Amino acid sequence: MSGTGAHGSGVDGSRAAAGSRAAAGSRAAAGSRAAAGSRAAAGSRAAAVHEEPRAGLYIRDIPRELLARIPAEQRGPGLGRDAVRLLVSRGSTRVSLHAFRELPHLLRAGDVLVVNTSATLAAAVDARLGGEALVVHFSTRGDDGRWAVELRTPAGGGTTRPRPGGPAGAVVDLPGGRRLVLEEPLAAGADRLWWARPSPVRPSSVRPSSVRSSSVRPSPVPYGVPELLREHGRPIRYAYTQRDQPLSVYQTVFAVPAPDGSGSAEMPSAGRPFTAELVARLVSRGVQFAPLTLHTGVASQEAHEPPYPERYAVPAATAALVNAARAGGGRVIAVGTTAVRALESAADPRGVVRAAGGWTDLVVTPERGVRVVDGLLTGLHEPEASHLLMLEAVAGRAAVRLGYAQALARLCLWHEFGDVHLLLRDDNRH
Numbered sequence: 001m002s003g004t005g006a007h008g009s010g011v012d013g014s015r016a017a018a019g020s021r022a023a024a025g026s027r028a029a030a031g032s033r034a035a036a037g038s039r040a041a042a043g044s045r046a047a048a049v050h051e052e053p054r055a056g057l058y059i060r061d062i063p064r065e066l067l068a069r070i071p072a073e074q075r076g077p078g079l080g081r082d083a084v085r086l087l088v089s090r091g092s093t094r095v096s097l098h099a100f101r102e103l104p105h106l107l108r109a110g111d112v113l114v115v116n117t118s119a120t121l122a123a124a125v126d127a128r129l130g131g132e133a134l135v136v137h138f139s140t141r142g143d144d145g146r147w148a149v150e151l152r153t154p155a156g157g158g159t160t161r162p163r164p165g166g167p168a169g170a171v172v173d174l175p176g177g178r179r180l181v182l183e184e185p186l187a188a189g190a191d192r193l194w195w196a197r198p199s200p201v202r203p204s205s206v207r208p209s210s211v212r213s214s215s216v217r218p219s220p221v222p223y224g225v226p227e228l229l230r231e232h233g234r235p236i237r238y239a240y241t242q243r244d245q246p247l248s249v250y251q252t253v254f255a256v257p258a259p260d261g262s263g264s265a266e267m268p269s270a271g272r273p274f275t276a277e278l279v280a281r282l283v284s285r286g287v288q289f290a291p292l293t294l295h296t297g298v299a300s301q302e303a304h305e306p307p308y309p310e311r312y313a314v315p316a317a318t319a320a321l322v323n324a325a326r327a328g329g330g331r332v333i334a335v336g337t338t339a340v341r342a343l344e345s346a347a348d349p350r351g352v353v354r355a356a357g358g359w360t361d362l363v364v365t366p367e368r369g370v371r372v373v374d375g376l377l378t379g380l381h382e383p384e385a386s387h388l389l390m391l392e393a394v395a396g397r398a399a400v401r402l403g404y405a406q407a408l409a410r411l412c413l414w415h416e417f418g419d420v421h422l423l424l425r426d427d428n429r430h
Contacts, residue, residue, distance in 0.1 A: 059383050059404050066411060068418035069242040071249055072273070082273045085419040087407055092398035095406045100273045100420060109286025110330030112322055113377075114339045116268040117291045119255040121226075122233030122247050123265040123298070124160075127180075128173045135160045136172060136180065137236055138225060139193060139265050139297040140311065147225055148186050149196045150298045159239040165194040172196070175232040186308070193298065193308075198225055226261025236266055236298065240415065253279065254291065254335075262311070264296040269416035270336030270378050288325070290318040294342040294360075307341070307386060313357035314346040322353045322372060331424075333375035337387045340364055340373050340394070347371045364390040366397070375424040380407055380414045395423035 072083040086100045098106065127134045129151070139148040151172070152160035165185060172180040179199040186193040235250045252271035257263070279289070294312040322332055322343070334340040344364055346356035351371040364370060366389060376394045381387045391400045403421060412419040
């Protein structure tokens, strides 16, 4: 996100939230799909791929029956997080479909999986602005203590719809007597995300027990947004999901809570299908894991804005592991677009990675290319997602085009609880 005052806060394209197909039933990861009618309906859209001169490759729409509405493990007895399918694109001519559990057999010893350890926050909080009911989505904490927030209007059933931000100076009432003061839009000409400053708890809301003497007037009590989210927050949910889910559903096996309460407004979802058992199997085959952190902001679900700066950290151990793998002929495969953004931000023009951290405003496009990443494991992105350009940067436009045509034809599921796509770099293209 572009920062105003403080350094940014994050939106990373349009990473969708979650779900499962309406009639998902109890399919195994590579199992059968729904009725023939649904198969024909979605299959008829397999060619619905077109190019947009300004922004690269897009699909026109996502058939509703391919929107993943619940997590894989809730689709039938005996299923786990890894009960999703894995589409694999190798260059511009080969696409295959597998169970995600087959991933250890699709990688090789010496490969490195770069994973994002950011924990997902319960970033949605009910609020009021005057007489208006709101839901505040907390995006990212700025360096000056402010937070970038998105104001949404409740739409019933636990979902929300867009609402313009602001106005400047408005006071948003939060649970427990807490408040937010809206200060300014995050970026000039955009009013979806605003910088807001947490305000102390109103004196009238302080419990008498917190006052040592009856002769002492209660004073405003400062509070932190992480405490607010822990007490009153819930995971951000979008309209195509079937129901609310606990925060644990939105945590990946790689998530590590930050000491200062920082985290991602939305789950780094490419890592969701991994289980502890699958990680152990990958390690036993000689695949290594390299952790880094990038805290994602609130996605631009409707406006499809370009990525904003986000806070990241690449440890020295991860930099050394990635550099050693590249020197030894191993492939560096990012688990999620967030991992690509962080890792490429820490690489010099020769592709040497160094320990780095802070804010990154890097936007990976085909023109910029990638310096380190040889492959990308990611979900299936929406038609207007800026992430599609990152996919092209890794694998080439032809590979992405073919992969998305096959995703539609083979009835893969979209969004954070859906199937995943492994794109491997086309060495002939480079």
